[in-house]
Amino acid sequence: SPEEPRTANPQLIEMITKTWRWYDGLTSGRYPTMRSIAQEEGCDKSYVSRLLSVAFLAPDIVECILTGDHAATLTPERLRKACPLPARWEEQRAMLLD
Secondary structure (H helix, E strand, C coil): CCCCCCCCCHHHHHHHHHHHHHHHHHHHCCCCCHHHHHHHHCCCHHHHHHHHHHHHCCHHHHHHHHHCCCCCCCCHHHHHHHCCCCCCHHHHHHHHCC
16 A cells, blocks of 8 residues: 655644744844743743754755655654754754654
């Protein structure tokens, strides 16, 4: 039987788009500090600083998330727990892609 078509996880996509928005806001000056992001998001500054590393995910991992073409084990919770992510894409792949 054909493999079930994979569907993208909206929560994972939201994490990526949110952190891209945060990073863009920091670099454009819309957000002067991570604390200003935390206040707007209603969360803790340390959460923002940890999660911000998602903005620097390897492009192939982002592609997998956007298309849903990743292991079912890559969940929003697992991505959150992996933060702050390593800067090196090889390490990100080893950590997140089974």
